[in-house]
Amino acid sequence: MSAADTIQRLDKQQLARRVARDIPEGAYVNLGIGLPTQVANYLDSAGDYFLHSENGILGMGPAPDEDHIDWDLINAGKQPVTLLNGGCFFHHGDSFSMMRGGHIDICVMGAYQVSTRGDLANWHTGDPDAIPAVGGAMDLAIGAKQVFVMMNLLTKTGESKLVEHCTYPLTGLGCVSRIYSELGVIDLGPDGAKVVEMVDNLTLERLREMTGVDLTMAQ
Amino acid sequence: MIDKQVRTVAEALEGLQDGAAIMISGFGEAGVPAELIDGVVAQGASDLTIISNNAGTGDVGIAALIGAGRVRKVICSYPRMVGSRHFEERYRAGELELELVPQGNLAARIQAAGSGLGAIFTPTGYGTKLAEGKETREIDGRHYVLEYPIQADVALVKAYKADRWGNLVYRKAARNFGPIMAMAGKTTIVQVEEIDPLGTLDPETVVTPGIFVDRIVRIADAGKAAA
Numbered sequence: 472m473s474a475a476d477t478i479q480r481l482d483k484q485q486l487a488r489r490v491a492r493d494i495p496e497g498a499y500v501n502l503g504i505g506l507p508t509q510v511a512n513y514l515d516s517a518g519d520y521f522l523h524s525e526n527g528i529l530g531m532g533p534a535p536d537e538d539h540i541d542w543d544l545i546n547a548g549k550q551p552v553t554l555l556n557g558g559c560f561f562h563h564g565d566s567f568s569m570m571r572g573g574h575i576d577i578c579v580m581g582a583y584q585v586s587t588r589g590d591l592a593n594w595h596t597g598d599p600d601a602i603p604a605v606g607g608a609m610d611l612a613i614g615a616k617q618v619f620v621m622m623n624l625l626t627k628t629g630e631s632k633l634v635e636h637c638t639y640p641l642t643g644l645g646c647v648s649r650i651y652s653e654l655g656v657i658d659l660g661p662d663g664a665k666v667v668e669m670v671d672n673l674t675l676e677r678l679r680e681m682t683g684v685d686l687t688m689a690q
Numbered sequence: 691m692i693d694k695q696v697r698t699v700a701e702a703l704e705g706l707q708d709g710a711a712i713m714i715s716g717f718g719e720a721g722v723p724a725e726l727i728d729g730v731v732a733q734g735a736s737d738l739t740i741i742s743n744n745a746g747t748g749d750v751g752i753a754a755l756i757g758a759g760r761v762r763k764v765i766c767s768y769p770r771m772v773g774s775r776h777f778e779e780r781y782r783a784g785e786l787e788l789e790l791v792p793q794g795n796l797a798a799r800i801q802a803a804g805s806g807l808g809a810i811f812t813p814t815g816y817g818t819k820l821a822e823g824k825e826t827r828e829i830d831g832r833h834y835v836l837e838y839p840i841q842a843d844v845a846l847v848k849a850y851k852a853d854r855w856g857n858l859v860y861r862k863a864a865r866n867f868g869p870i871m872a873m874a875g876k877t878t879i880v881q882v883e884e885i886d887p888l889g890t891l892d893p894e895t896v897v898t899p900g901i902f903v904d905r906i907v908r909i910a911d912a913g914k915a916a917a
Contacts, residue, residue, distance in 0.1 A: 525793065526717040527863050542719055543864040549718035549771075560862055562869040562897070563717075563743075564801045567794030571814060595819075602778055603790050604770035610794030610814045644817040 479671040480653040488513040490579060490621055490651045498576040499523055499569075501611055504548040507579040507621050523575055525607040527566045530558025547607065567607070570614030578615035580608070582622050582647075584637045587664040587684055589647040591620065592639035605642075612643030624652040624682060631682040633657065633664065654678060658689055665689035693854040695885055695906045699729035702879045702907040706735045706844060709762075713800065713842040713871040714742040714752060718771075721864035723848035723881045725909045727751045730846075736760040741800070741840055743793065743867060747773035756780055765840060767793035792820060795837055797870060803839035804873025804902075812837050845875025849898065851884045856903030857896045858882070865897065872902040879905045 481489060483506060491513035494500055499521045502508050511533070514520045522531040525547045532553035535541070540551045554560075569575055582593040594608045595601065612618055624633055633650065650657045655669035655678070666675060667689045679686050696702045703726070706712075712730070716722030730738075731754050738761050745764050746752030755761050757776035764786060769777050780786035791799070792814045802810050811834035815821040825836040847868045850861035858880060860868055872878045885908050 524863070526720070526866050541862065543721070543862040545718055545720050545863060554862070560860070560865055562865050563793070563797040563867050564870045567797045571794055571798075571812070602770040602774075602781060603788070604768045605790055605792050605820065606768040607793040609792040609818060609820070613813050613816070614794070641818045 477672040478654070478677075481670060482653075483509070486621060486651060486653060489656070490619060493619075494520065494577060496520060499529070499574065501525070501570070501575050501578040501615065503578065503580040503611075505581055507581060508546075508548070510579055510621070523566075523569060524552070525563075525566055525570075525611075527561050527563060528552070528554065528558065529561070529569075530555045532558070567610050567614075570607070570610045573614060573616055575611075575615040577617045577619060578611045579619045579621050580611065582620045582632065583639045584632050584634050585620050585622075585647050585650055585659065586634055586637050587659060588661060589645045589659040590637050591618070591642045591647050592637040593620075594642045595640040597639050608642050612646045617648045618646050619649050619651060620647050621651045624650070624654050629681075631684065633682050633684055635684055654681070657686070663687070694856045694900070694903060695852075695854055695908065697907070699725055699881075699907055699909075700733065702726065702881075702905045703729045703733050705877070706730065706733055708735050709737045710735060710843040711739040711741060711841065713840075713845040713867075713875055714740060715845075715847045715866065715868040715871050717743050717863070717866040720862075721848050721860075721866045721868055722751060723846045724751055726846040726848075726879060726881050726907070727755065731755055731758065731760075737762050739763040739765065741765045741796075741842055743767055743796065744771055745769035745774055745777040747771050749776070753777065756786065759785070761786060763787040763789065765789040765791060765796070767791055767796050790820060796840070797867070799837055799840040800867070800870045800874045802837075803841050804870060807839060809836055809838050811835065840874070842871070842875045843877065845871040845878045847872050847875075847878060847880045849880050849882050851886055851891060852880060852882045852903070852906045853886050853888050853891050853900070854906075855888060856880070856898075856900030856906060857891055857893075858898035858900075858903065859891055859895055860897050869898050872898045875904075877904050878902055879907070881907050881909045883909065
């Protein structure tokens, strides 16, 4: 058995649980559409967390049961949600001021590519035939105090999504603070990519080979 | 006596011209003034510019206007949705111009128009394809892009309740773009479920003051939960 075969990659649920561990009680958090939404399932249900939805909700709760669906109460993915006690509504201008104005503590997003300095590409594949759509991605990327990207470091064909320079169209420059991946947690910044933790049986050298980028251990 | 209520959708849309720029509230299905959009379809104005977060789905609303070839340009943040085939067809055929705007810049530019600002410097989009060719400035070490207000001849808004002076109360997350679009339209036309007697809306809950509203039309049972 080669070393690669024994690497204990995190599955999606383990990854969501890992991200949730780094979200402190009291944080104002925006969870992106898709996998990041599942982080909510692992926040301590006894604690107070403020989930923000770009369409004008703070204190967003889980999906309702079928009898309580209200199509005036949906999330950014246009799925029915609920409002927690203490939650509130506001218009789009205020909602995006919360992002742009630096009031949101943490946002968690997916990505196509992230550079070692924290550039983010997650809105467009660059395919000229694709219908472009950006939504709130660019506002969140540059607005939240901390931007966590939650993604597999490697594509199905083994290409690294952590790169020296993004080749996909950019969402924001130098905005991602940390990547949570199936292989470990990596901090990004002006000094490059620093590995905070790795899954069992993975070495820094092996991770460098897999990603093809320069990595050092965080102090 | 001032009464901004009109009896029919057709009356509410009176004076809508070919070539008009129309803001339409809503995010997904929530807060979309569906009956007013149907009214625009029936009214016949064409060569329209539509300013809205999405570009419609299925065969109704904005999608119906696009499908009927009545829209020249769409200004929005997210045109690609499940079932947005009319947008897709016209866009691919080169018959529809798209100005793609990050959602927060869309909101801020609408607010700039309603607030009488000449332009804004926004950090969103700096260094990306959506800021190409635009003026930028560094202010206190941060980079900003110059963006201009988005003006509209008409704003179509959905609210929950109004009084005859045009004060508006919204319902849950259907509020979304309503309050800021109501401020930006040269003529603001609002559809509501209820028109209450003057003095019965709690002034502490009024989100849009009547100064921003020109016409109100009541649509019975509009916007009830689909279930």
